[in-house]
Amino acid sequence: xxxxxxxxxxxxxxxxxxxxxxxxxxxxxxxxxxxxxxxxxxxxxxxxxxxxxxxxxxxxxxxxxxxxxxxxxxxxxxxxxxxxxxxxxxxxxxxxxxxxxxxxxxxxxxxxxxxxxxxxxxxxxxxxxxxxxxxxxxxxxxxxxxxxxxxxxxxxxxxxxxxxxxxxxxxxxxxxxxxxxxxxxxxxxxxxxxxxxxxxxxxxxxxxxxxxxxxxxxxxxxxxxxxxxxxxxxxxxxxxxxxxxxxxxxxxxxxxxxxxxxxxxxxxxxxxxxxxxxxxxxxxxxxxxxxxxxxxxxxxxxxxxxxxxxxxxxxxxxxxxxxxxxxxxxxxxxxxxxxxxxxxxxxxxxxxxxxxxxxxxxxxxxxxxxxxxxxxxxxxxxxxxxxxxxxxxxxxxxxxxxxxxxxxxxxx
Amino acid sequence: xxxxxxxxxxxxxxxxxxxxxxxxxxxxxxxxxxxxxxxxxxxxxxxxxxxxxxxxxxxxxxxxxxxxxxxxxxxxxxxxxxxxxxxxxxxxxxxxxxxxxxxxxxxxxxxxxxxxxxxxxxxxxxxxxxxxxxxxxxxxxxxxxxxxxxxxxxxxxxxxxxxxxxxxxxxxxxxxxxxxxxxxxxxxxxxxxxxxxxxxxxxxxxxxxxxxxxxxxxxxxxxxxxxxxxxxxxxxxxxxxxxxxxxxxxxxxxxxxxxxxxxxxxxxxxxxxxxxxxxxxxxxxxxxxxxxxx
Numbered sequence: 048x049x050x051x052x053x054x055x056x057x058x059x060x061x062x063x064x065x066x067x068x069x070x071x072x073x074x075x076x077x078x079x080x081x082x083x084x085x086x087x088x089x090x091x092x093x094x095x096x097x098x099x100x101x102x103x104x105x106x107x108x109x110x111x112x113x114x115x116x117x118x119x120x121x122x123x124x125x126x127x128x129x130x131x132x133x134x135x136x137x138x139x140x141x142x143x144x145x146x147x148x149x150x151x152x153x154x155x156x157x158x159x160x161x162x163x164x165x166x167x168x169x170x171x172x173x174x175x176x177x178x179x180x181x182x183x184x185x186x187x188x189x190x191x192x193x194x195x196x197x198x199x200x201x202x203x204x205x206x207x208x209x210x211x212x213x214x215x216x217x218x219x220x221x222x223x224x225x226x227x228x229x230x231x232x233x234x235x236x237x238x239x240x241x242x243x244x245x246x247x248x249x250x251x252x253x254x255x256x257x258x259x260x261x262x263x264x265x266x267x268x269x270x271x272x273x274x275x276x277x278x279x280x281x282x283x284x285x286x287x288x289x290x291x292x293x294x295x296x297x298x299x300x301x302x303x304x305x306x307x308x309x310x311x312x313x314x315x316x317x318x319x320x321x322x323x324x325x326x327x328x329x330x331x332x333x334x335x336x337x338x339x340x341x342x343x344x345x346x347x348x349x350x351x352x353x354x355x356x357x358x359x360x361x362x363x364x365x366x367x368x369x370x371x372x373x374x375x376x377x378x379x380x381x382x383x384x385x386x387x388x389x390x391x392x393x394x395x396x397x398x399x400x401x402x403x404x405x406x407x408x409x410x411x412x413x414x415x416x417x418x419x420x421x422x423x424x425x426x427x428x429x430x431x432x433x434x435x436x437x438x439x440x441x442x443x444x445x446x447x448x449x450x451x452x453x454x455x456x457x458x459x
Numbered sequence: 460x461x462x463x464x465x466x467x468x469x470x471x472x473x474x475x476x477x478x479x480x481x482x483x484x485x486x487x488x489x490x491x492x493x494x495x496x497x498x499x500x501x502x503x504x505x506x507x508x509x510x511x512x513x514x515x516x517x518x519x520x521x522x523x524x525x526x527x528x529x530x531x532x533x534x535x536x537x538x539x540x541x542x543x544x545x546x547x548x549x550x551x552x553x554x555x556x557x558x559x560x561x562x563x564x565x566x567x568x569x570x571x572x573x574x575x576x577x578x579x580x581x582x583x584x585x586x587x588x589x590x591x592x593x594x595x596x597x598x599x600x601x602x603x604x605x606x607x608x609x610x611x612x613x614x615x616x617x618x619x620x621x622x623x624x625x626x627x628x629x630x631x632x633x634x635x636x637x638x639x640x641x642x643x644x645x646x647x648x649x650x651x652x653x654x655x656x657x658x659x660x661x662x663x664x665x666x667x668x669x670x671x672x673x674x675x676x677x678x679x680x681x682x683x684x685x686x687x688x689x690x691x692x693x694x695x696x697x698x699x700x701x702x703x704x705x706x707x708x709x710x711x712x713x714x715x716x717x718x719x720x721x722x723x724x725x726x727x728x729x730x731x732x733x734x735x736x737x738x739x740x741x742x743x744x745x746x747x748x749x750x751x752x753x
Contacts (some may be wrong), residue, residue, distance in 0.1 A: 115696065126501045132528050147718065148504040235610075236698025287587035289699060290610030299588055299631070426716045437700035441612060 072135040074364045075106045078133040079121060082111040084293055084313050085351070085385040094381065097369045105364050107133075115237060116427070123419030125149050125358060138240075138418065139425045140351050141175040145398075146331055146423040150180040150354040164375065165281040168416050169388040172350040176422060178305035182373040182386045187414045188346040189309050189335055190245050190405075192318065194322075195330040197225055197318070206333045210250055210274060213307060213336055217283040220306050228285040229280060231296045231305035234440065237431050239292050240333055241419065243309055244345050244436060247271035249417030250338045250345035254422045257430075261454035263432070264447070272446040276439050289440050300327055303355060309335060313384040315405045332405050334412040348416040386413075427458035461546050467483035495725035501718035513725035516645065522701075522709065524725075529616065530705040537620045537627070539540025541680055544624060550661075552632070553639045563636075570629040578693035581622040585609050609695050612702040619703055623690055628682070631676045638672040641664065642739075671745070678741040682734055 080091050085370035095107050109129075112120050112452040118140060124130035125147075136144060141165045144150045157179050158212045162170075168303050191213070201220045204288060207213040217229040233239035247254065251266020251274075260270065278284040285305065287295075297317060300308040308314070309366055321327040334344035355365040371377060378387035382398040386409055392398045420430065434456075435449035444452070495513055499506025505655045517523050550562055569577060584591045587607040596602035642665055648665045688707035691697065697704035710730060714723025 119711075122501060122718060123715060131508055143718075147500065149502060235695055236700070286606075287610060290587060290607055290695075295588070302588075304588065353567045424717075426718075430712065430716070433698075434701055437698060443612075445701065 060230070067229050073104050073106055074361075075108060076132040076361055076363050076368060077108045077110065078363055078368070079117070079124075079131045079318060080109060080111050080119055080135050081115050081351075084114065084311050085187060086381060087384055090381045090384065091213075094372055094377055095368075095376070098368055100335060101371070105368065109359045112152070112163050116265060119358075121149065122147075125356065128339055129204050130358075131356055132361055134354055136181065136352055136354055136408055138172045138348050139238075139421075139429070141173060141180045141422045142421040142423060143351075144354070145178065145180055146176040150360060151354060151357050151359075152178045153366065154179045162248050164390060165388045166390050166413065168348070168413055169350060171348065171418060173352040173354070181352040183350055184353045184369075184373050184387050184419070185351040186312050186350040186388045186413065188361040188409075188416050189242055189311060189349060189350070189384065190315075190332050190408050190412055191335045192300060192308045192310055192314060193331040193333070194300070194303065194306050194326055194329055196330045197229075197303075197325070198331070199223055201306075206331055207307075207336050209339050209421050210336045210345075211339065212282070214283060217278075217307060218281075221283060226304065226306055228282060229306035230284045230288075231291065231299045231308040232275075232284060232288040233293050233310070234288045234436060235290050235292050235295075236437055237292060238429060238433075240433055240436050241429050242349055244271055244432065245273065245347040245417060245419050246309065246335050246345050246458075247274055248338065249347065249415070250348040252338070252341045254383065256422065256459070260459065261424075261428075261457050264454045267444055268450060272436065272439055275436065276446055279440050280442075289437060292295060310411070312386055312405065315402065316383045331407045334408050334415065342415075344411050344417040346412040346417060347405060348418045350416070422459065424458040427456075428453075431456040467503060485564045491724045491728060495728050498719075499721040501715065503719045506721050509721070512625050513722045514729070517722065517726050517729065525701070525708055526709045529703065529705075530709040532689070533616060533620060533623075533687060533703075533705060537623045538677065538680045538684050539622065540624045541628045541631050542677060544628040545676070546669070546673070548628065548632040548705055549635035549639055550638055559710060566629050566632060569626050569627075570619050570633075572626075574689045575693055577622065577626045580688045581618075581625075582609070582694050585618055608697050615695055619691055619694060621743060622694065623684070624677055625685065626690070627680060631673070631680065634672050634676045635669055638669045642668045674741070677693050678738060678745065679735060681741065685734055685737065685751065686730070706733075 078095075079204045080088075082088060086094075090456070091111075092109065099107060101107060102226075114137075117137070121131065121134045121136065121144075129193050134150075136150070141150070149196050153325070163184075165183065166186065168287075169186050170179075172183040172186075173179055173181045191206065192448060197220060198206065201216070201223050203216050203219065207216050214232070219228055220229045232243050245255075247262065247272045248267055251267035251270045252260045253271065255268070256262055275284075279286065280286070285299065291299070291345070293314075296310050297314050299305045300310070300314065301318050304324045315330060315332050318330045319327050322365060324330075335346055337343045337345055343381065353369045355369065359365050373388065375387065375389040375392060378385075378389060379395055379398050380394050382392070384403070386406075387393075387398060393406060393410065420428065431453040435444070435446075435453035438444040439446045439449045470663070492505075496508055496510060497506035498509050498513075548566065552559060554559055567575050585608040587593065587605055587610060589610075590605075592608065593602065593605040597605065607616070608614045637739065647660065647664060650660050655664065669676045686707050691705055692708060692711075695703045697708045706726075707730070710723055712721055713726055717723075
């Protein structure tokens with residue numbers, strides 16, 4: 048008797064063992080996203096809900112961290128044996144992630160339709176040495192936002208086309224007493240400062256690296272930093288910029304305390320939302336200016352991609368999720384805080400309606416996107432440059448000396 | 460029961476703890492020491508043996524000496540302030556007055572909140588555009604224009620120290636308060652009869668009771684302050700221009716942001732050694748204080 052119970056139990060365990068995988072065929076994916084800028088957390092959740100509705104056997108656990116924690120969290124999870132299947136990554140990381148095998152090479156999975164449909168500039172976000180390490184998802188660059196009201200009061204007819212002109216217009220606004228410090232930037236000791244700096248380096252037509260060695264300490268790199276320091280010292284730039292991140296810039300602009308601000312796409316629709324913003328309806332946007340004789344406009348490639356981690360046990364499901372999130376349909380539906388990666392989306396009235404000005408700026412800006420250097424040592428280079436920028440602003444070193452030191456400390 | 464059995468039993472009872480200690484502290488420590496002699500990256504290759512290179516490079520770098528000075532400044536000033544404010548708060552809360560229970564409960568709040576919440580709160584208070592501190596100081600006419608507290612090298616470290624004190628003085632106050640309540644009432648009463656003033660009463664009657672527990676608070680706080688990371692990371696990320704970068708931030712950048720695990724391990728061990736020296740020194744001091752108080 049006891050024996051037969053034992054057999055039944057054993058049988059039950061076996062049957063159970065066979066049945067369980069079928070009964071719980073659900074795959075659980077862990078995905079890491081960013082908690083500010085571009086798509087909002089609510090948008091990402093809504094997109095993911097749509098995905099799980101269409102794929103009930105795949106569950107997606109979402110985690111959001113501030114941009115400042117995204118890189119380290121991804122690398123740490125990898126170092127400690129995994130955790131995430133899908134990660135959002137910045138354009139500056141594929142070199143490092145590819146070298147250290149954080150992300151999977153997905154080149155074979157990129158279809159011809161994808162290759163043809165996605166804007167060529169967007170692909171540079173996910174490529175390293177000719178291979179694809181994910182799909183571009185957030186296509187972004189910094190634009191020059193301006194307060195139409197303040198410019199009108201100052202008698203300025205058109206927003207600046209060159210950086211020099213930006214200074215002149217800011218001076219008019221300051222001299223007329225409309226604002227004490229008309230320009231806001233994100234120059235905190237963080238990657239945000241490098242994005243503003245890169246925009247200027249691109250305007251002056253410079254190089255970060257030449258033959259793998261630092262080159263920002265010569266010519267355009269120095270001109271770019273000098274522009275920042277002059278703008279800061281002349282009082283045209285809000286001095287608090289040196290502790291601002293993008294969100295601080297947005298708040299200052301939305302409060303009507305800046306005539307000009309450099310920021311990402313997402314600020315356009317947020318600053319035009321009367322619930323949060325005092326300047327709703329008065330927000331103008333143009334590409335970041337150029338430098339006479341060198342460039343018409345300037346732009347930094349601030350795009351981000353979605354990739355599958357090398358430690359993921361569900362790489363096919365992860366890719367399925369990424370293709371959904373980056374699909375034209377999904378992107379067109381959520382085009383308010385981040386513009387689509389698909390070329391034909393820009394002719395779709397559903398995308399352009401109500402943000403024609405932004406789309407016009409995007410057409411010029413996205414075409415001019417300038418990359419930050421692709422090197423596995425990017426984090427070191429960036430940290431050294433952040434210090435150089437801050438020391439120059441604080442006046443503890445000249446831009447020339449600060450950049451020379453940064454070149455020495457860049458690890459390259 | 461024989462003595463040997465008692466000893467054996469004691470060891471047997473300790474065994475699970477010893478196993479856990481070796482697993483969670485011993486093994487990682489040995490692993491870290493091994494790592495510190497290599498050029499290992501965080502992800503990827505195991506790295507090659509490089510001898511003492513990591514140590515000599517680190518100790519001779521200007522980053523290290525600069526950061527060591529910043530960390531020491533931060534630790535010494537914030538711990539000193541926390542001790543003084545903590546004892547004063549404890550003396551106040553030891554008095555009989557209405558609302559004392561409520562005040563005691565409120566005081567513990569900053570210490571009970573997660574550091575990240577504290578840090579975010581202080582970031583808002585210090586906000587250069589809309590912060591409460593700027594608003595208060597300008598309204599009181601102590602300041603004629605808003606200032607960037609966390610953006611200036613002259614004020615950033617001080618601002619961080621204030622935030623750290625606010626969070627951590629309650630711990631000192633609690634320990635001191637507990638000790639104060641152990642002071643026998645007849646002794647304080649007797650000192651009153653003998654005509655001791657408030658200062659002498661504190662110095663000669665109350666302080667001996669406080670010395671031991673305060674020493675413990677001092678050790679705890681110094682070690683914590685020396686390892687400070689989160690409050691600074693959230694508020695300044697080491698800026699402006701690295702003037703608030705502490706040793707723990709340097710370790711973090713080296714090991715995780717730059718992924719140089721070997722070099723990061725050597726730095727982590729240097730910090731561990733410094734903290735150990737501090738702890739041992741203090742422990743000797745505690746024994747001395749406890750001995751003289753007894």
